[in-house]
Amino acid sequence: MSLGIVWVIIIAILALIGGVALGFFIARKYMMNYLKKNPPINEQMLRTLMMQMGQKPSQKKINQMMRSMNNQQTK
Incomplete structure (x- = not known):
């Protein structure tokens, strides 16, 4: 395996982890605001x-x- 492919894989994994974390916090913030505006x-x-x-x-x-x-x- 060449060094370029390894870097591409590492960057893809880091981007996936970052996207999942960012998505989680955005969804959490959205739901907290929604429940505050529309109590159950x-x-x-x-x-x-x-x-x-x-x-x-x-x-x-x-x-x-x-x-x-x-x-x-x-x-």
């Missing part, structure tokens, strides 16, 4: 869920649960 659950969904479980949701309890869920997301 909101107050209305929480109220409906509590009513289905047989609980009468008060606004205080809903606010407390939303605050707890938001604290968990930021950690």
Whole structure:
């Protein structure tokens, strides 16, 4: 094998590793922003869920649960 082919292979491997790492971080940043803008659950969904479980949701309890869920997301 000539020295030129070895360098081409090394550069191709490094470019592949760099592309995978860069793609991972870009996708991670995109998903974090998406989830921040579109939270998976909101107050209305929480109220409906509590009513289905047989609980009468008060606004205080809903606010407390939303605050707890938001604290968990930021950690």
